[in-house]
Amino acid sequence: MKKIKTIIFLFMIFAFLAACNGKNEEDHSEHQAEKNIYYTCSMDPQVKEDKPGKCPICHMDLTPMKKDNSASNEIALSDQQIKLGNISVRTISETESSLVENYTGVLAVDQERMKTISARAMGRIEKLYFKTEGDYIQKNQAVYQLYSEDIAIAKQDYFAAYQQLSMPGDFGKNAKSMLNAAKQKLLFYGLSNSLIESIKTNSKISPYTTFYSTYSGYVSEITATEGSYVMEGAAVIKLVNLNSLWLETQVNVNYAKSLKIGQSAKLSFADYPNNEITAKISFINPEINPDSRLLLIRMEVPNPNLLLKPGMQAVARLTQSNLKGVFIPIDAVIREENATYIWVEKSHGIFENVMVETGAESNGMIEIKSALDPAKKVVITGAYAINSEYKFRKGSDPMAGMDM
Incomplete structure (x- = not known):
């Protein structure tokens, strides 16, 4: 009888220890489950709390969320999320394209087709033959008349030298060189050969000289007015072809x-x-x-x-x-303030972001100049949906903290 009591006592102790151990395991599993849960606000996802309560910003009830234990640049999505986000992937390879x-x-x-008609000598603009911008001037048309004492003196020298050519001896010889010198000066002032030749037959030398256009074009600007004095080389009229x-x-x-x-x-x-x-x-x-x-x-x-x-x-x-290169839709590229990146499928339902360098854009496509892993598929549609879900879960930019 004593032996039976001893056996019953030992059995009770064993049952008690087993119950305590089961309770500890249950408590431990509940604790682990609590560790994998955090509470956030659907309106303000940056809010993260360890226990239920109200959002400190909008005062809505916090929503329990399961912690994402994937790598910092990865996110895991369910098949339903992939479908709802219209997420599709494709293997990308180099192609030949026309942009x-x-x-x-x-x-x-x-x-390069603009020309300036300028004053060939210092003097006074006596007359302008064109006074309106937009007028068309043909080559060899009269543009302006200039009163210039310098040109008048050069004309007089030319006429005097011509008169002395018929004189005998040294006078005639010196007159020839004087005539050539005077002609070169008149040519420098912009007088034509025909106008210079006409001086020989005019006993009265006029201080007025009419200048003609050496170009054809439309008047784009008139910089002088009748009666104004101009310096040598000053613009009078500008033409454009x-x-x-x-x-x-x-x-x-x-x-x-x-x-x-x-x-x-x-x-x-x-x-x-x-x-x-x-x-x-x-x-x-x-x-x-x-x-x-x-x-x-x-x-x-x-x-x-x-x-x-x-x-x-x-x-x-x-x-x-x-053009040879790797091209993907522009919407597949995420452009943040500090980085440009794409999402690639690491394995089914697991996506990671990869920083890239972009090139030319055309017809809704953009060139990816960075080397891509050919074994991984690039997210072609739904990249922004993945990005939004990433920020909602982890509350940060996928490229935050990376050295650009």
């Missing part, structure tokens, strides 16, 4: 790297929607605009029928054919 870019610019005067114009526009630096002088571009105009003109790149600015990171290029635009006008807006379409 087309449209740039807007304004037609301007070709500065509109048979060729300039179109200046600014292009993306990455795109401009492969542009070349002489490359063709197609131009279209809102004022003439049915006309398309071929222009050529004539200048690529070696300096980049530090604020916009854009590069100025200039195109020569033929305008033989003068249909196009300076100030007219144009769209230049630049095409680069047979």
Whole structure:
């Protein structure tokens, strides 16, 4: 009987110890479960608390969330989340593509076709034959009349030397050299040969001289007025030839790297929607605009029928054919203040972000210049959905803390 009591006592002790151990394990598992849960606000995901309560910002009830124990640059998504986020992936490889870019610019005067008619000597503008900007001046048309004592003296020297040519002896010989010297001076003042020859037959030398245009073009600026005094070399009228114009526009630096002088571009105009003109790149600015990171290029635009006008807006379409590179949709690239990156599928449902360097953009595609792991698939659609979920769970920029 004593033996039976002893056995019953030992059994009770064993049962008690087993119950305590089970309770400890249950308490431990509950504690572990609590460690994997945090509480956040759906309106303010930056709020994270260890226990239930109210959001300190909007005072809504905090929502329990399971902690994401994946790596700092990774996120795990369920099949349902992938479907709802319209997330799709694709293996990316180098392809040959043609990039087309449209740039807007304004037609301007070709500065190399601008000419200035200036005063050939100091004097007074006695008469202007053209007084309105936009007037067309043909070559050899009279432009202005100048009163100049310097030119009058040179005319008188030329006439006197001509009169002495018929004199005998040294007078005649010296007169010939004096005549040549006086003629060279008149040519320097801009007088034509025919006008100089006419001096020989005019006994009365006039201080007034009419000057003629040596160019054809439209008056773009009148800098002198009748009755005003001008210095030698001062501008009187400026002309511009509109048979060729300039179109200046600014292009993306990455795109401009492969542009070349002489490359063709197609131009279209809102004022003439049915006309398309071929222009050529004539200048690529070696300096980049530090604020916009854009590069100025200039195109020569033929305008033989003068249909196009300076100030007219144009769209230049630049095409680069047979470009080799890795291209993905622009929406697949996340651009933050400090970094540019994409999301790639590490394994099913596991996505990681990869910082990349981008290149040219065109037709909704962007060039990826960084080397990519060919074994991994790039997220083509839904990249922003992954990014939003990442920030909601981890409350930070995926590239935060990375050395750019």
